[in-house]
Amino acid sequence: MAQKHERNQEASVYIGNLDDRVTDAMIWELMVQAGPVTNVHLPKDRITMSTQGYGFCEFQTAEDADYAVKVMNMVKLFGKPIRLNKSAQGGSRHDVGARLFVGNLDPEVDEKLLFDTFAMFGSVVEVKLTGRVGFVSYSGFDEADVAIREMDGQYLLNKPIRVSYAFKKDARGERHGSAAERLLAKGQ
Secondary structure, three states, X not given: OOXXXXXXXXXXXXXXXXXXXXXXXXXXXXXXXXXXXXXXXXXXXXXXXXXOOEEEEEEOOHHHHHHHHHHHOOOEEOOEEOEEXXXXXXXXXXXXXXXXXXXXXXXXXXXXXXXXXXHHHOOEEEEEEEOOEXXXXXXXXXXXXXXXXXXXXXXXXXXXXXXXXXXXXXOOOXXXXXXXXXXXXXXX
């Protein structure tokens, strides 16, 4: 039986939005440009043996992992921008509710431009783009508040954008950013 590798969480990054054709070797070759890599793991479907669209890369040090997140996030592989986050921070970051709606986007805006623009205000954990509408999730509400204040009505390329808290998926007409949601996020 194969020996399990004990992953160093502080030196590991989560890599998401991977194309099905991406292999462990490709990730290794890409990430080694940011620092010494000790392990790459792309979970595979047990039946089809295809990758599941995400994986993990472990570096020798936490500093190398931090650097990789800065320089490799949104790099395109097979035309898809990959997303990197420090894996030690876990999935709960996505659950705080600091999710913004960005509307009236110029057709030329892509995920990388959206990410780069909103990363000026704090730690962006996720960016999604659907047509001329985008969603940006931050790791905290303070960052999201600043982004709304600074970006609502500003021009991105040739159009003034609208920025507000996004509507919750599971609640009718209720937006993220409520006082109750902020209190819950502080308790995490």
